[in-house]
Amino acid sequence: MNYKAVIIGGSAGSFQVITRILHSLPPTFPLPVLLSLHRLKHIRSGFVEALSIKAGIPIVEPFDKEQIKPGKAYLAPANYHMYIELGNKIALSTEESVNHSRPSIDLSFITAAQVYREKLVGIILSGANRDGAYGLKKIKDLGGTVIVQDPAECQVKTMTEASLKLTKVDHIYSTQEIIKFLQNIKTTAL
Numbered sequence: 001m002n003y004k005a006v007i008i009g010g011s012a013g014s015f016q017v018i019t020r021i022l023h024s025l026p027p028t029f030p031l032p033v034l035l036s037l038h039r040l041k042h043i044r045s046g047f048v049e050a051l052s053i054k055a056g057i058p059i060v061e062p063f064d065k066e067q068i069k070p071g072k073a074y075l076a077p078a079n080y081h082m083y084i085e086l087g088n089k090i091a092l093s094t095e096e097s098v099n100h101s102r103p104s105i106d107l108s109f110i111t112a113a114q115v116y117r118e119k120l121v122g123i124i125l126s127g128a129n130r131d132g133a134y135g136l137k138k139i140k141d142l143g144g145t146v147i148v149q150d151p152a153e154c155q156v157k158t159m160t161e162a163s164l165k166l167t168k169v170d171h172i173y174s175t176q177e178i179i180k181f182l183q184n185i186k187t188t189a190l
Contacts, residue, residue, distance in 0.1 A: 019055075036104070106133075121147065
């Protein structure tokens with residue numbers, strides 16, 4: 001399968017995993033990586049910098065209507081929903097929280113699924129609530145490839161277990177297996 005984008009959602013217990021994943025990506029990684037991670041809303045800086053220290057690709061908090069480009073990671077800004085729009089653009093919103101979260105993993109996943117359909121890889125990592133489970137199902141329903149971090153390895157299993165209950169996933173992978181999958185990914189130009 002050839003892909004156009006990767007989207008990753010996580011919450012409690014996912015920071016170290018996402019750091020390892022981003023560190024493993026080569027500077028030539030051919031896809032955009034969209035990150036919808038629960039984080040403290042009142043802390044506006046430091047998160048991108050912390051993720052960037054070991055990342056193999058540039059990480060940015062996008063602006064509203066920013067064009068999505070391959071080889072970059074786009075982190076949903078604190079306290080903003082991040083939507084993916086047709087034409088490979090990001091839209092930011094301060095609408096009400098969904099699943100007690102803003103950014104909502106579900107909203108990012110659903111909109112990315114509608115844009116990229118079968119050309120999308122969706123990954124759910126460790127987390128303390130059910131946000132992302134419905135969005136992962138939507139990616140699967142529209143033909144995308146879905147991966148859930150092995151709950152046995154998660155610091156907090158709620159998010160991964162909710163996803164597994166709702167969707168017949170393609171892969172249940174350890175962090176190392178997720179890394180290997182991404183390093184071997186085939187692409188279609190945006």
